Amino acid sequence: MASLSVNFAGVEFQNPITTASGTFGSGMEYGEFVDLSKLGAVTTKGVADHPWPGNPTPRVAEVKGGMLNAIGLQNPGIETFIERDLPFLHEKNAKIIVNVCGHSEEEYLNVVRRLATEDVDLLEINISCPNVKEGGISFGTNPKGVEEITKAIKKEAAQPVVMKLSPNVTSITEIAKAAEAGGADGVSLINTITGMKIDIDRQSFVLANKTGGMSGPAVHPVAVRMVYEVANAISLPIIGMGGVETAEDAIEMLLAGATMVSVGTANFYNPYATEEVIEGLENYLNRKNIQDVNQIIGVVK
Numbered sequence: 001m002a003s004l005s006v007n008f009a010g011v012e013f014q015n016p017i018t019t020a021s022g023t024f025g026s027g028m029e030y031g032e033f034v035d036l037s038k039l040g041a042v043t044t045k046g047v048a049d050h051p052w053p054g055n056p057t058p059r060v061a062e063v064k065g066g067m068l069n070a071i072g073l074q075n076p077g078i079e080t081f082i083e084r085d086l087p088f089l090h091e092k093n094a095k096i097i098v099n100v101c102g103h104s105e106e107e108y109l110n111v112v113r114r115l116a117t118e119d120v121d122l123l124e125i126n127i128s129c130p131n132v133k134e135g136g137i138s139f140g141t142n143p144k145g146v147e148e149i150t151k152a153i154k155k156e157a158a159q160p161v162v163m164k165l166s167p168n169v170t171s172i173t174e175i176a177k178a179a180e181a182g183g184a185d186g187v188s189l190i191n192t193i194t195g196m197k198i199d200i201d202r203q204s205f206v207l208a209n210k211t212g213g214m215s216g217p218a219v220h221p222v223a224v225r226m227v228y229e230v231a232n233a234i235s236l237p238i239i240g241m242g243g244v245e246t247a248e249d250a251i252e253m254l255l256a257g258a259t260m261v262s263v264g265t266a267n268f269y270n271p272y273a274t275e276e277v278i279e280g281l282e283n284y285l286n287r288k289n290i291q292d293v294n295q296i297i298g299v300v301k
Helices: 080-089 105-115 143-156 170-181 218-230 246-257 273-287
Strands: 007-008 011-013 015-019 060-063 064-067 096-100 124-127 160-162 188-190 193-196 212-213 238-240 260-263
Touching: 007 080, 060 212, 064 218, 080 105, 080 212, 096 105, 105 124, 105 143, 124 143, 143 160, 143 170, 143 212, 160 218, 170 188, 188 218, 212 218, 218 238, 218 246, 238 246, 246 260, 260 273
Parallel strands: 015 260, 096 124, 124 160, 160 188, 188 238, 238 260
Antiparallel strands: 007 011, 060 064, 064 212, 193 212
């Protein structure tokens, strides 16, 4: 049997498959479908230093090849997460990647400090959040800003720090290099691509927020290309995501240079997707007589 275990930023995972933030809650909704202990890790929904109500509804729309969402990172805040969600994940013997969000540097740091004494494996920092001090521009679109927020978080973090990169930039490799310069332990990509849908009968926006994040199969080729570019531009390990539905999609990400892979939108219509991807990956390695999943990471040049 092929070995599926990977080491990401010094942390051992039994396989490279995790969940994309915002598509799996903190695992509670999926506990009756998926054995969380069989996943490489559960990546949680974004956690802020105080409860966020999110955006007004409607917030989700189906589009060709995927979906748009403008949830606005609704979450109950760090205290509820620690009191309710973490004990559940520990009870299920899950490895834990906590997605951290904030509207200012201090908001990020409040969560990072609060998690310093908690038993979690990695911190994934969502730098696609709007920076209120910069007029709502995303933290992750300016290389200098990315380097600065990464440095600030690394000073306070007790766990390895993974910066989640936005694809809504001119050059994703420049952003990745900035995260590396700031001391990141890894990067994850891609976050959603900004999109819009208009109802032609009502002649109005489908989403109350006007725009939303596009995810699903349609973004997969873009995500693979960006993972490949980043893998060949920096030396940090990568969590690849974007339209991963099947083992084939995940294997593409690994071949492009990702060490781990997140399954996102697929969870909404197939709650068994993560386990099916793990099984398919194992079958692929066995069929190819490959002994270790690490043998295929980044081999396509």
